[in-house]
Amino acid sequence: xxxxxxxxxxxxxxxxxxxxxxxxxxxxxxxxxxxxxxxxxxxxxxxxxxxxxxxxxxxxxxxxxxxxxxxxxxxxxxxxxxxxxxxxxxxxxxxxxxxxxxxxxxxxxxxxxxx
Amino acid sequence: xxxxxxxxxxxxxxxxxxxxxxxxxxxxxxxxxxxxxxxxxxxxxxxxxxxxxxxxxxxxxxxxxxxxxxxxxxxxxxxxxxxxxxxxxxxxxxxxxxxxxxxxxxxxxxxxxx
Numbered sequence: 001x002x003x004x005x006x007x008x009x010x011x012x013x014x015x016x017x018x019x020x021x022x023x024x025x026x027x028x029x030x031x032x033x034x035x036x037x038x039x040x041x042x043x044x045x046x047x048x049x050x051x052x053x054x055x056x057x058x059x060x061x062x063x064x065x066x067x068x069x070x071x072x073x074x075x076x077x078x079x080x081x082x083x084x085x086x087x088x089x090x091x092x093x094x095x096x097x098x099x100x101x102x103x104x105x106x107x108x109x110x111x112x113x114x115x
Numbered sequence: 116x117x118x119x120x121x122x123x124x125x126x127x128x129x130x131x132x133x134x135x136x137x138x139x140x141x142x143x144x145x146x147x148x149x150x151x152x153x154x155x156x157x158x159x160x161x162x163x164x165x166x167x168x169x170x171x172x173x174x175x176x177x178x179x180x181x182x183x184x185x186x187x188x189x190x191x192x193x194x195x196x197x198x199x200x201x202x203x204x205x206x207x208x209x210x211x212x213x214x215x216x217x218x219x220x221x222x223x224x225x226x227x228x229x
Contacts, residue, residue: 043204045220102148105158
């Protein structure tokens with residue numbers, strides 16, 4: 001069975017500072033994809049960043065970057081220069097490549113950015 | 116272009132009633148997913164449609180849940196004889212294809228069973 005674990009239910013960070021959200025996962029697949037989704041109070045799930053397991057280079061999207069440690073099955077999200085609009089629930093998710101691609105989600109981390 | 120839309124936004128129903136939740140995916144997206152988000156269980160996969168293929172119903176929690184997708188576009192999730200434990204936010208997502216493609220989510224339907 002595939003699992004995703006987020007061990008930080010809540011985190012807070014001061015505006016303009018950097019924060020790292022943790023995620024570990026378990027899968028027996030060799031071909032899989034990892035995602036970070038953001039869910040603000042509006043409920044709309046928004047893709048923040050994705051990582052293909054076969055790529056060694058860590059994905060980056062503007063202020064968002066990941067630290068993908070395949071052997072340790074770890075996939076953390078770093079948010080630099082935090083902004084008030086980053087306040088949201090963040091979900092780590094896993095999808096198997098070659099399958100229908102349904103996402104396996106972690107329980108989420110509630111991030112609060114304080115002014 | 117237009118994103119994934121869902122209706123209604125909120126639904127309150129009495130225990131034992133049937134409900135229908137609707138999802139309009141992004142035009143051209145062949146894959147469509149339903150998820151349920153509840154406080155106790157987090158986000159759970161329910162069902163997956165890909166083109167004209169038979170749906171993957173492996174995530175449906177009971178036979179009270181069913182879904183269809185007409186013409187490869189709009190999807191309806193039906194819950195019969197609702198129970199209080201069905202109270203949750205039901206999210207729909209669509210993508211260009213299965214597997215690696217980014218899933219675009221709708222705003223969800225909050226279902227409350229009283």
